Amino acid sequence: MEKEMAEKTVTIQQLERQKQAMEDEIYQWKQRRYQLEEIESDLARLQLVEQKLIMLSSDAWSGNYGQSVAGNMEVQQLEQRILKKEIHTLKEVSIQQESNTRKSVMQVEKEQQTLRKEVYQ
Secondary structure, X not given: OHHHHHHHHHHXXXXXXXXXXXXXXHHHHHHXXXXXXXXXXXXXXXXXXXXXXXXXXXXXXXXXXXXXXXXXXHHHHHHHHHHXXXXXXXXXXXXXXXXXXXXXXXXXXXXXXXXXXXXXX
């Protein structure tokens, strides 16, 4: 009986370490999402700057130079759309991973609770 209680106590401790590792993982996913949101914000700010530059350089939009500026802007806008899509996808993955890890933490907590009841009764 004592051996069984000792094994359950060890299991509880192992589950606590596992739970802590999962909580650390949740924190890392949150940090990743915050970083992605900052990148997204920076990208939006850069788009505003780009739009202002286009408005200011409207005089240069004639002849061959104007075509190269317009072509360059099209390429940049395409790259920005791709980047936005990637950021959105990474944020969704981050949210999903965080959710999965939270579910795992809840499962570990339930298991710990069950073992504690068995040990202390």
